[in-house]
Amino acid sequence: MSGLKRTVFWTGVAALCAWVLVPIWLIGLGAFGGRTGVFRWPKSLWPGDASLAALQTFLAVEGVWPAMVNSIIAALTCMALSIGLGAPAGYALARFSFRGQNTYRLLILLTRAFPLAILALPLTVAFIRIGLYDTAFGVGLVHTALALPFAALVSASLFQAIPRELEEAAWVFGCSRWQAFRKVVLPLALPGIAAAAIFAFVISWNEVFAASVLSVKNRTLTAYLLTVLAESPLHFRFAGGFLLILPSLAFIFAVRKYLFAMWGIANR
Amino acid sequence: MKRTQSRALPYLLLAPSLVFLTAIFLLPLVQTIALSFSESGVASLGNYRRMVSDLNFGLALRNTFLLVLVVVPIQLALALGMSVMIEKIGRGRDLVLWVWTIPLGVSDLAAGLVWLAILQDRGYLNSALYGLGLIEGPTAWLTYETPGTLFLGVVLAEIWRATAIVLVILVAGLQLIPKEYREAAEVFGARPWTIFRRITLPLLKPSIQTALILRTVLAFEVFAVVYAIGGTNFPVLVGEAYTWQNANQNTGVAAAYAMLIVVISLAATAIYLRVLRVPAEQQP
Amino acid sequence: MAEITIDGIAKSFGATRALEQIDLTVADGEFVALLGPSGCGKTTLLRIIAGLESATSGRIVIGGRDLTEVPTRRRGLAMVFQNYAVFPHMNVYENVAFGLRMQGADEARIKARVGKATELLHITPYLDRYPAKLSGGQRQRVAVARALAVEPPVLLMDEPLSNLDALLRLEMRAELKAVLREARTTTIYVTHDQTEAMGLADRIAVMHGGRIEQIDRPTAVYERPATTFVGGFVGSPPMNFLPVTIANSRLELPGASLPAPQASGALLMGIRAEDLTPVADGEGLPFDIAVVEPLGAHDLVTGRSGQTLLRVAAPAGSGHKPGTRIGLKPDPKRLVWMDPASGRAIQAQ
Ligand SMILES: Nc1ncnc2c1ncn2[C@@H]1O[C@H](COP(=O)(O)OP(=O)(O)OP(=O)(O)O)[C@@H](O)[C@H]1O
Ligand SMILES: [Mg+2]
Numbered sequence A: 001m002s003g004l005k006r007t008v009f010w011t012g013v014a015a016l017c018a019w020v021l022v023p024i025w026l027i028g029l030g031a032f033g034g035r036t037g038v039f040r041w042p043k044s045l046w047p048g049d050a051s052l053a054a055l056q057t058f059l060a061v062e063g064v065w066p067a068m069v070n071s072i073i074a075a076l077t078c079m080a081l082s083i084g085l086g087a088p089a090g091y092a093l094a095r096f097s098f099r100g101q102n103t104y105r106l107l108i109l110l111t112r113a114f115p116l117a118i119l120a121l122p123l124t125v126a127f128i129r130i131g132l133y134d135t136a137f138g139v140g141l142v143h144t145a146l147a148l149p150f151a152a153l154v155s156a157s158l159f160q161a162i163p164r165e166l167e168e169a170a171w172v173f174g175c176s177r178w179q180a181f182r183k184v185v186l187p188l189a190l191p192g193i194a195a196a197a198i199f200a201f202v203i204s205w206n207e208v209f210a211a212s213v214l215s216v217k218n219r220t221l222t223a224y225l226l227t228v229l230a231e232s233p234l235h236f237r238f239a240g241g242f243l244l245i246l247p248s249l250a251f252i253f254a255v256r257k258y259l260f261a262m263w264g265i266a267n268r
Numbered sequence B: 001m002k003r004t005q006s007r008a009l010p011y012l013l014l015a016p017s018l019v020f021l022t023a024i025f026l027l028p029l030v031q032t033i034a035l036s037f038s039e040s041g042v043a044s045l046g047n048y049r050r051m052v053s054d055l056n057f058g059l060a061l062r063n064t065f066l067l068v069l070v071v072v073p074i075q076l077a078l079a080l081g082m083s084v085m086i087e088k089i090g091r092g093r094d095l096v097l098w099v100w101t102i103p104l105g106v107s108d109l110a111a112g113l114v115w116l117a118i119l120q121d122r123g124y125l126n127s128a129l130y131g132l133g134l135i136e137g138p139t140a141w142l143t144y145e146t147p148g149t150l151f152l153g154v155v156l157a158e159i160w161r162a163t164a165i166v167l168v169i170l171v172a173g174l175q176l177i178p179k180e181y182r183e184a185a186e187v188f189g190a191r192p193w194t195i196f197r198r199i200t201l202p203l204l205k206p207s208i209q210t211a212l213i214l215r216t217v218l219a220f221e222v223f224a225v226v227y228a229i230g231g232t233n234f235p236v237l238v239g240e241a242y243t244w245q246n247a248n249q250n251t252g253v254a255a256a257y258a259m260l261i262v263v264i265s266l267a268a269t270a271i272y273l274r275v276l277r278v279p280a281e282q283q284p
Numbered sequence C: 001m002a003e004i005t006i007d008g009i010a011k012s013f014g015a016t017r018a019l020e021q022i023d024l025t026v027a028d029g030e031f032v033a034l035l036g037p038s039g040c041g042k043t044t045l046l047r048i049i050a051g052l053e054s055a056t057s058g059r060i061v062i063g064g065r066d067l068t069e070v071p072t073r074r075r076g077l078a079m080v081f082q083n084y085a086v087f088p089h090m091n092v093y094e095n096v097a098f099g100l101r102m103q104g105a106d107e108a109r110i111k112a113r114v115g116k117a118t119e120l121l122h123i124t125p126y127l128d129r130y131p132a133k134l135s136g137g138q139r140q141r142v143a144v145a146r147a148l149a150v151e152p153p154v155l156l157m158d159e160p161l162s163n164l165d166a167l168l169r170l171e172m173r174a175e176l177k178a179v180l181r182e183a184r185t186t187t188i189y190v191t192h193d194q195t196e197a198m199g200l201a202d203r204i205a206v207m208h209g210g211r212i213e214q215i216d217r218p219t220a221v222y223e224r225p226a227t228t229f230v231g232g233f234v235g236s237p238p239m240n241f242l243p244v245t246i247a248n249s250r251l252e253l254p255g256a257s258l259p260a261p262q263a264s265g266a267l268l269m270g271i272r273a274e275d276l277t278p279v280a281d282g283e284g285l286p287f288d289i290a291v292v293e294p295l296g297a298h299d300l301v302t303g304r305s306g307q308t309l310l311r312v313a314a315p316a317g318s319g320h321k322p323g324t325r326i327g328l329k330p331d332p333k334r335l336v337w338m339d340p341a342s343g344r345a346i347q348a349q
Helices: A003-039 A052-060 A064-095 A101-113 A116-120 A123-130 A136-160 A164-172 A177-206 A209-213 A221-228 A234-266 B002-036 B046-053 B055-088 B093-105 B108-119 B124-131 B147-175 B179-187 B192-220 B224-233 B237-247 B251-275 C042-050 C092-102 C107-120 C136-149 C166-183 C194-200 C218-223 C228-233
Strands: C004-013 C016-026 C031-035 C057-062 C077-080 C154-158 C186-191 C203-208 C211-216 C240-246 C250-253 C256-259 C265-271 C276-279 C285-294 C298-305 C308-315 C325-330 C336-338
Touching: A003 A052, A003 A234, A003 B055, A003 B093, A003 B108, A003 B147, A052 A064, A052 A234, A064 A101, A064 A136, A064 A177, A064 A221, A064 B002, A101 A136, A101 B002, A101 B192, A101 B251, A116 A123, A116 A136, A116 A209, A116 B002, A116 B251, A123 B002, A136 A177, A136 A209, A136 B002, A164 A177, A177 A221, A177 A234, A177 B108, A209 A221, A209 B237, A221 A234, A221 B108, A221 B224, A234 B093, A234 B108, A234 B147, B002 B046, B002 B251, B046 B055, B046 B251, B055 B093, B055 B147, B055 B192, B055 B237, B093 B147, B108 B124, B108 B147, B108 B224, B147 B192, B147 B224, B179 B192, B179 C077, B192 B251, B224 B237, B237 B251, C004 C042, C016 C042, C016 C211, C031 C042, C031 C166, C031 C194, C042 C077, C042 C154, C042 C186, C077 C136, C092 C107, C092 C136, C107 C136, C136 C154, C136 C166, C166 C194, C186 C194, C194 C218, C203 C218, C203 C228, C211 C218, C211 C228, C228 C240, C228 C265, C228 C336, C240 C250, C240 C308, C256 C325, C276 C308, C285 C308
Parallel strands: C031 C186, C031 C203, C077 C154, C154 C186
Antiparallel strands: C004 C016, C004 C057, C203 C211, C240 C265, C250 C256, C265 C336, C276 C325, C285 C298, C285 C325, C298 C308
């Protein structure tokens, strides 16, 4: 690249990075600025009066802590279930050829074309009947429907990437099918599965619609924020938004190595 | 004994997920259809009639479509550009990729709040405009009276939040294309733009298709972003479903909205599958 | 004029040195084969000439034009990639036409050229097919046709016939040679296969560990290898190397006395299998036969002379038996002498 082209190129890269990062910085200012910060005019790009006090106030508001706990319960449920159900399915898809395999694959791919969260509407009735309505666990169940197809596809290709011969070698040396899986296959697939699990966590942590429809008192953080949005002051909203974003930064950082492998293979 | 066991094994492994998806995906789908076509237990089109005759229906339909039609093409173009840039970055590629994919983990609600912080009356945009002498003081952009700028705000937030997923799918797809194809084209005299158009783009078609399907289906579900930025000033389809369900306590009409969204999503998917089809023989 | 000058090219990938210091001039219209073992840097050199890889140092000059700053697409060359790089989303016709389209050729000319190239490579029946439905060898021929169709002044080929069956390879080799000679195309041709290199090339460059060990006419490379490596790599069976001790500028063998290039000391005597004549035991080099392989044209006899493994091409049906001892008489005119320390040939005075 020539000098000028190079400059233009890197300016573009920097601008796009700023496009992502600056808004996060700004909501951070909003979150730490508190009530006074919100009304300051004109605003400055530097944290003049930022303090932890604003966030502490937010966390002290009744309902915020329980909502966070609910969010975490729902996300952990979603994570455990989508891997617990999806990984075995992925293993079956990768290692066996059997009738109905393609039908199952199709069902999994089909879920992409449906607005899954919106299909939670009729679940309210069923959930009320079996006592899952208004529980974080129930919300986690619905979120699993979002994450499970992805987990199944990703683990299928993870297992496919591990040569069958490795497992067969373990059998030859006297391992049972389960032992061979646990001692040979699982350690190799684990990092990728962990990444898929984190992704399932994020999907649940961020979901709004189903969570709002399926709960009234035991709301997740997103659902809680959505309901109180209209009547809460701006700095309160910004603190909530910022707290929603914070874990995402860490999660995406944790899975960054697997992100592209996951999506590359989940495409096929 | 061993044989029957191993023949049953794949089905045993699939069964839990299948049962789960039946309970949480297929059954609710059927129930939604049933709910939308019945009023107090009697089959009727009443819910749909009420949905269509609602004041907000036309507006919500128009807004949702407008949003999808504006946002999705911009995201595709932007993500294509970014993925080509990523290919050219040597050192620092991982860092740039991480930064560019951060919004992938940001919820739509949070994204809406982020842009609210920027676009509100006393927000950073207005501060900047004031600094430049373009406005006199705090100005409202996100109200019922300013539908244009409200729409623009939602578009910005959606592009900010959801371009990352398209980017990830495209970068993953690019990594699957051996670099020799592009090199061969270059050896035979193709210019960078020609290579992009004649080699990269056609080979990337499967990824583009996946990205567009995912993104479009999700874009038709847009709700929390809009709600965070504009409240109820900018009705969209899922927002209406939410209102009918929670505020009006009328699951029937909400289900009718859900069915409408299902039908639109399926139609969009079918169109993409058809238009961006890659015949099996042309796949690498 | 498309003379290629490779001037002091070196290339490192991080800590790996792929090319040490390559100097090579290919005359206009000349056909040079690059021959060498896997991983010696052949593909890397081609990619540098094409501008797909930038050299760590050195320059490439084609037709008097320094190409260091010239992008690949303006270098005006064609290339056959080792892994073909046949575009999967274009049918055979479009693949072969690709280079011509990039030059903005009109449809009639494209049709004629594609017809000619595909006919030459026997792929006319598949013009409408997509690469996914072609065999490896057919795909490879599409890659060759794509390169030939543009009738480039400079053609780079990376093992272009490696995936064909023996018969087809022989046929393609002959046709390639004729076409390229007629068009006076300057060609650099990478191959593992030394018969291919010997048959096709005006000159052969033997590469080893990122260096060119020797560059010369095929017969010269075969008969007068510049290093023990070249002697061992070119020719089947490889050249025999026998450690000997010289006294009074002569090598004394039972029943034979050969002139040596130096007065005294240890040397390696290199000799081809067909230049050793079996004689009765007691004459020449003593030789204990271990294995006899009848190959049709001759018998390949493997055995030991002292500690050294030797291979001899004896006339077919000469009836040698494993476990017996015979004598071997080297042809004094076809000896090469190597320095045992450096492995380099010693020029006879
Ligand atoms: N992109 C690269 N990064 C690091 N090392 C490389 C790269 N390309 C080639 N090499 C190394 O450079 C050396 C030469 O490779 P090259 O591909 O030129 O060999 P070659 O002679 O073409 O071998 P073959 O006959 O097997 O095709 C090898 O040791 C290889 O490992
Ligand atoms: Mg090679």
